Amino acid sequence: MSTRAVYEISDRYIEPGKADGLLYEPVEGGLTYRKTRRYELEYSGDETAMSEFVKSTLFDEVSQEFHEGEEAALEGAAFILDYGMKPGALDLEKEAIVNFYEGMSEPGFELEELKIRQRIYVFGGGADQSDRFVRDICNAAIHNWSVIHV
Amino acid sequence: MEERPCAILLKFPGTNCDAETARALETVGFEARIVPVSDLTINTLEDAALVVLSGGFSYGDYVKSGRLAKLVTQQKIADALREFRDNGGFLLGICNGFQILTELDLLPEASLVENTSGRYQCQWVTLENKAPESPFLSQLPETFEFPIAHAEGRLVTKTEEDAKALVENGFAALTYADPVNGSFQQIAALQDETGHVFGLMPHPERFLYKTDHYDPDWESDDKWGSGYYLFRSLYDSIS
Numbered sequence: 001m002s003t004r005a006v007y008e009i010s011d012r013y014i015e016p017g018k019a020d021g022l023l024y025e026p027v028e029g030g031l032t033y034r035k036t037r038r039y040e041l042e043y044s045g046d047e048t049a050m051s052e053f054v055k056s057t058l059f060d061e062v063s064q065e066f067h068e069g070e071e072a073a074l075e076g077a078a079f080i081l082d083y084g085m086k087p088g089a090l091d092l093e094k095e096a097i098v099n100f101y102e103g104m105s106e107p108g109f110e111l112e113e114l115k116i117r118q119r120i121y122v123f124g125g126g127a128d129q130s131d132r133f134v135r136d137i138c139n140a141a142i143h144n145w146s147v148i149h150v
Numbered sequence: 151m152e153e154r155p156c157a158i159l160l161k162f163p164g165t166n167c168d169a170e171t172a173r174a175l176e177t178v179g180f181e182a183r184i185v186p187v188s189d190l191t192i193n194t195l196e197d198a199a200l201v202v203l204s205g206g207f208s209y210g211d212y213v214k215s216g217r218l219a220k221l222v223t224q225q226k227i228a229d230a231l232r233e234f235r236d237n238g239g240f241l242l243g244i245c246n247g248f249q250i251l252t253e254l255d256l257l258p259e260a261s262l263v264e265n266t267s268g269r270y271q272c273q274w275v276t277l278e279n280k281a282p283e284s285p286f287l288s289q290l291p292e293t294f295e296f297p298i299a300h301a302e303g304r305l306v307t308k309t310e311e312d313a314k315a316l317v318e319n320g321f322a323a324l325t326y327a328d329p330v331n332g333s334f335q336q337i338a339a340l341q342d343e344t345g346h347v348f349g350l351m352p353h354p355e356r357f358l359y360k361t362d363h364y365d366p367d368w369e370s371d372d373k374w375g376s377g378y379y380l381f382r383s384l385y386d387s388i389s
Contacts, residue, residue, distance in 0.1 A: 012306075057221060062308055092210070
């Protein structure tokens with residue numbers, strides 16, 4: 001029977017950037033953003049071994065923070081743009097992680113599914129401008145996405 | 151014919167400073183071999199005296215600089231690299247290579263993250279030589295210049311205290327004379343406790359000749375730039 005686990009990794013030292021830098025034209029209201037990566041795994045076997053695998057391959061304990069569970073890693077965002085590669089699109093990170101996993105002699109767990117998402121947390125007030133972010137950041141040819149209003 | 155020490159340069163997809171690094175190594179006397187990571191095996195290191203991870207953007211810096219190169223290297227030869235070092239081999243990481251060495255835990259615990267400017271920075275910097283006894287720095291003066299070119303060159307540790315300890319304990323081999331990119335304690339290069347593993351963000355291979363300097367009137371008593379003396383120091387230590 002498979003188990004689901006969700007991890008989100010944020011940068012410890014990177015200050016929120018100006019959201020204008022993500023877009024083709026400036027937005028109103030001086031919005032800022034931070035990025036995270038979210039890993040959704042389906043697995044069977046030893047939970048500790050799986051958790052160790054995730055921490056050793058996906059996480060840098062010096063410069064990053066590790067969040068476990070479904071809840072959003074960062075607080076105070078006006079909205080979150082959650083996006084990732086469509087099934088079948090080339091995902092270099094996923095390929096490298098799966099290859100690494102398959103090269104392990106005794107991983108102690110079976111990785112059945114891995115989904116990698118990027119999240120952009122947008123901070124600031126004013127009218128909802130999330131459609132601008134979707135338009136300029138997501139590419140319908142390779143990405144799927146959702147906007148989470150907090 | 152005199153046998154030259156062999157330097158292996160690992161080339162990942164996106165590594166782009168291997169040719170000029172090989173040229174610098176050949177200039178000081180090494181035999182330089184560029185090895186694509188797809189051809190990499192444990193046997194690759196057999197004849198090597200030096201393994202170099204050159205600058206560039208391995209795997210497009212996707213996810214985090216050096217992260218994917220770390221996974222591939224770890225899978226193919228991680229233990230062999232440690233054995234290579236333990237048996238007296240030397241490891242040099244330049245820019246992206248430095249990022250990969252920190253990811254592989256071959257250097258004291260630190261990480262290289264986005265510059266505080268939030269931008270890619272390409273400029274010349276003044277460096278302070280904090281480890282004149284290092285095999286990599288023994289022929290370099292107290293201060294000298296190298297060019298930098300990076301977006302993720304800000305060296306951080308878990309706390310500022312950890313960075314201070316790196317300086318106090320001699321692991322910070324080079325520091326920036328000015329606060330260039332937000333690095334803790336202005337650290338530009340690290341070495342391990344053996345002195346055989348060395349990583350730096352600046353590019354010595356881009357300052358091989360005096361004429362590489364941005365100032366055509368730059369004073370030097372010979373034809374070489376400061377980068378030459380980093381590679382020359384290493385060559386003399388090895389041979």
